[in-house]
Amino acid sequence: MNLGNQRQLESSDLWPLQQENQCDFVSRQFEPRYHAAKPIVKASLSMFGPRALFIGLTRLVVMVASLYAPVVLQQVVSSVESGDADFQALLIPIVMLFVVNVIKR
Numbered sequence: 001m002n003l004g005n006q007r008q009l010e011s012s013d014l015w016p017l018q019q020e021n022q023c024d025f026v027s028r029q030f031e032p033r034y035h036a037a038k039p040i041v042k043a044s045l046s047m048f049g050p051r052a053l054f055i056g057l058t059r060l061v062v063m064v065a066s067l068y069a070p071v072v073l074q075q076v077v078s079s080v081e082s083g084d085a086d087f088q089a090l091l092i093p094i095v096m097l098f099v100v101n102v103i104k105r
Contacts, residue, residue, distance in 0.1 A: 065100045072097045 003013060019025055034043040045052070072093045079085045 062104055063094050068100050069097060 006071065030043065030047055033046050034040065037043045044075060075093055076090055079090055
């Protein structure tokens with residue numbers, strides 16, 4: 001950081017990329033799959049499919065978990081407004097909200 005503040009960085013100042021992060025390495029793995037499947041989407045899915053599926057499902061779970069807080073808030077507010085607030089029954093959604101937020105982080 002200090003060197004970058006003193007002068008413009010040159011390529012010799014940077015660390016070389018790891019082998020698996022270099023374009024040539026990835027290209028050698030991707031090209032045969034592309035030529036076999038032709039569409040780039042099929043080739044990408046054959047190479048990154050399980051990882052992309054896992055990331056997509058994780059993002060879906062996080063999105064659904066973020067929608068849980070307004071549901072709990074609505075339950076608490078409507079229960080308190082109605083005057084028959086059963087705090088034992090409200091404890092379960094509140095604890096579940098806490099658990100969901102801990103898992104989300």
